[in-house]
Amino acid sequence: MKKWMLAAAAVPLLAGLAVLVAVVAALQAEPSVSLQAEPVAEDVARALALVRAHDPRRATPGRVSALRLSERDVEVLLNQAALRRHAPSAGSVSLQRGSALVKASLHLPANPFGRWLNVQLRLRETGGLPALDELQVGRLPLPAWAGEKLLRWAAERAGLQPQWQAASEVVRRVSFGAQQLAVVYAWQDDSSERLLGGLVPPDQQQRLRVYAEHLAAVTARQSPGWSVPLPGVLAPLFALARQRSAAPGADAAAENRAALVVLTLYVNGRTMGALLPAARNWPQPRPMQVTLDGRADFPRHLLVSAALAAEGTSPLSRAIGVYKELADSRGGSGFSFNDMAANRAGIRLGERAVRDPQRLQAALAAAQRDGDVMPPWQDLAEFMDEASFVKRFGGVGAPAYEAQLQEIDRRVAALPVLR
Structure with a gap:
């Protein structure tokens, strides 16, 4: 009986210790990504041209189109749209044939474990939507299935679930090339309203x-x-x-x-x-x-x-x-x-x-x-x-x-x- 009582008392203690070890492994003292240079006028010109060319309000529903983004385009989007509210956070993207390596360093409030949450993930081309191949948070590697669940949870917490769902219905394929990303998509009748409303x-x-x-x-x-x-x-x-x-x-x-x-x-x-x-x-x-x-x-x-x-x-x-x-x-x-x-x-x-x-x-x-x-x-x-x-x-x-x-x-x- 004493052994069972000791085991029962040890379980929450070990669980708490495991969480502490995971936190220590995940948080770090320094960012893994350097702060990105500010966007320049050429970045703005490129972004405006892409918006005009791929505006869902002007598209023919059901028509298949392709969007091509350079590595710089993706990094500007990541840093200005996704990470800017968490400044001085930063992200970087490396596009290779068949895969993409994405890194992000998020600045956190003061704590005893580390001020930076460094995340690294690798996406693999599949012929449809990309799949998560690897995920590492700080020094802590996570299995792909756990990473997918974590990303979906983060999207829900950020209120991005409607956009996630709409994107999965519109995007036919994402392919990775050398320093280039291509998205094949087809807007639907309600894509404009769903995307704008979901934002x-x-x-x-x-x-x-x-x-x-x-x-x-x-x-x-x-x-x-x-x-x-x-x-x-x-x-x-x-x-x-x-x-x-x-x-x-x-x-x-x-x-x-x-x-x-x-x-x-x-x-x-x-x-x-x-x-x-x-x-x-x-x-x-x-x-x-x-x-x-x-x-x-x-x-x-x-x-x-x-x-x-x-x-x-x-x-x-x-x-x-x-x-x-x-x-x-x-x-x-x-x-x-x-x-x-x-x-x-x-x-x-x-x-x-x-x-x-x-x-x-x-x-x-x-x-x-x-x-x-x-x-x-x-x-x-x-x-x-x-x-x-x-x-x-x-x-x-x-x-x-x-x-x-x-x-x-x-x-x-x-x-x-x-x-």
């Missing part, structure tokens, strides 16, 4: 609806005319965010993100239905041109950058800003540092929306002047074609270019609302 969990959809309805009410009360200064719509939505964030258990950063998404779509002339099919039946805001210092382009630059930065993609928002200005210098309106000032102000706003959400809410709720959110810009060079831009500032990354960005950042940092 936004129900609680976020409800939060977006609150701000969309409030924006509809705010624009309905605006004085006659088709133009409104940005503070006229920005302040009321962040006043609502401040009010909702005061409730017990509220997530102030999530409230700010929702407000920014609704405003960003609105200033770009898009409805929430473009992002979320369910929103097509929500109250719609009155169409108006939103201006900042009398210009309609500044609110678009500022809010797109803010929304991206609030989602944890500040490097991407910077790259998008540079890409837009370079594209303008090659045939558009020209490279403009005042547009870059709006971009940089938006990035700072988006970062503050997450890092110090309630302070930003109070500041924006009280914003009344365009100069509260837009730094002085009248003396900044604009409308430069590519030759003029290179002659005056040396091109992107040159000392004169970097000096101009530093001056813009100094002006942005001086805005009381964004301190």
